[in-house]
Amino acid sequence: MINDLLLKALNNQVVPRPPVWLMRQAGRYLPEYQKIRSQVGFLELCNNPELACEVSLQPYNRFKTDGVIVFSDILLPAQKMGLELEFTEEGPRINNLINSEEDIKKLQIPLANEENYPTLKAISLLKKEVGEKVPIIGFCGAPWTLFCYMVEGYSSSNFNKAKRFLHLNPQLSHQLLNKITNTLFLYLTMQVNSGANVLQIFDTWAGILSLEDYKTFALPYIKHLISDLVPLKVPIIFYTNNSHHLLPKISMLKVSALSLDWRCKLQEVRDNFGTNIGLQGNLDPAILLTDEVTVKEKTKEMIQSLRGWQTGYICNLGHGVLPNTPVENVHAMIDTVFEFSNEPVFAFTQ
Ligand code: CP3
Secondary structure: OOOOHHHHHHOOOOOOOOOEOOOOOOOOOOHHHHHHHOOOOHHHHHOOHHHHHHHHHHHHHHHOOOOEEOOOOOOHHHHHHOOOEEEEOOEEEEOOOOOOHHHHHHOOOOOOOOOOOHHHHHHHHHHHHHOOOOOEEEEEEOHHHHHHHHHHOEOOOOOHHHHHHHHHOHHHHHHHHHHHHHHHHHHHHHHHHHOOOEEEEEEOOHHHOOHHHHHHHOHHHHHHHHHHHHHHOOOEEEEEOOOHHHHHHHOOOOOOEEEEOOOOOHHHHHHHHOOOOEEEEEEOHHHHHOOHHHHHHHHHHHHHHOOOOOOOEEEEEOOOOOOOOOHHHHHHHHHHHHHHHHOHHHHHHO
C-alpha cells in the first residue's frame, strides 16, 4: 500500500507525521456531495454502491486523507434487521420501534451479502479504485448505540425512552443486544472480506450510561464483538463520546485505538491509561467553523499536546464534521497535519 501511515500508526510503529482522516469526511459540507444529494435521497445513496463509492472518494480526491471511510450509516443494519428506517430533515426516524418481546423475536439476523448490504459492494469498488493507495475504513455502530435508536426511534440528547426500556426489561434488552451483536459480527466480517483494512465501531451514546450500566449492557457486547473479530487480524478503532467516566473500562478493550472527543486531554488519557492503546482525535468539530488561522493553530496545539505523537496517534475530530463547515477550514486542518513533520519540535533534543 502506497500510503500506509494509518496502518502503521494503528500498529504502534513510528511515523514521520500522524495520519489524518475525519469522521463524516464525506457529507453535506462538500458541494460535490450536495450535488449528488440534490438528486438522490440519503438512504438511496447509501444503498447505491457506485454512488456510495464515488461519495466516499470525494474527500480523498480533494484532501488526500490518509484513510477512506466507506459512505454508509450505522443505522442500515437496523433496517436490514426489519425496522422501517427513514431520514428526514431532523435526522433518522424508525417507524416500527422495538417495544416488546414480540418485536425482538421478529427481528432478523440478516445474511451479510451484497444483496442485503450494498455497502459491501461499495467497499469492493473502493478496493478496486484506491485499494493499492490508501487504507479503506469500514464501520458499524456499537450494539448499545444501535439499541438506543431501535428503541427510541430518533436522535435524542438523553435517550430516556431507551434507558427506561433497559431498566424495565433487562432480560429483553439483553436479547436485543445479542441479536444486534450477532448481526454486526457478520456485517463487519464481510466488510473485511470485501476489502476493509481498518474497522471503526461508533459507540456515540456510550456516555449517557453510568459506569455500572455500561458494564452491564454495553461492554460485554463490545468485548464479544471485538474478540470474535480477532481472527480477521484487522485493526479496530473504538469511538466513544462524552465518556470520561468510562475510560478505565474502555481503555482495557483489545482494540488498536480509542477515538475520543474533545473533552478529553489526549496526553492525560495516555498518562493514565498506558501506551498500549492508540489514540485518535480529538479536535472539537466547532473549531472547523472558525477560520484557517485558528484551525491551523488548534491543530498544531492538539498534536503538540501529545508528547508521543510519533507512535499510536491518528489525527481526527472529536465527532463528525458539521454540515455548515467551510471546506477551506477542513483543508487547513489536513494540510497542517501534512506539514507537521517539518515542524522543529525535535530541535531541542538534537
Ligand atoms: O464518516 C463518513 O464520512 C462515513 C459516513 C457516515 C455517516 N454516518 C453518513 C451520514 C458515518 C460513519 C456515520 C455514522 C453515524 N450515523 C453515527 C455515529 C457517529 C456519529 O456521528 O455520532 C450516528 C449516530 C449515525 C446516525 C445518523 N445518521 C444521524 C443521527 C444522522 C442525522 C444527523 C446528521 O448528521 O444529519 C445521520 C445522517 C447522516 N449520516 C448524514 C451523513 C452524511 C447526513 C444525511 C444527509 O445527507 O442528509
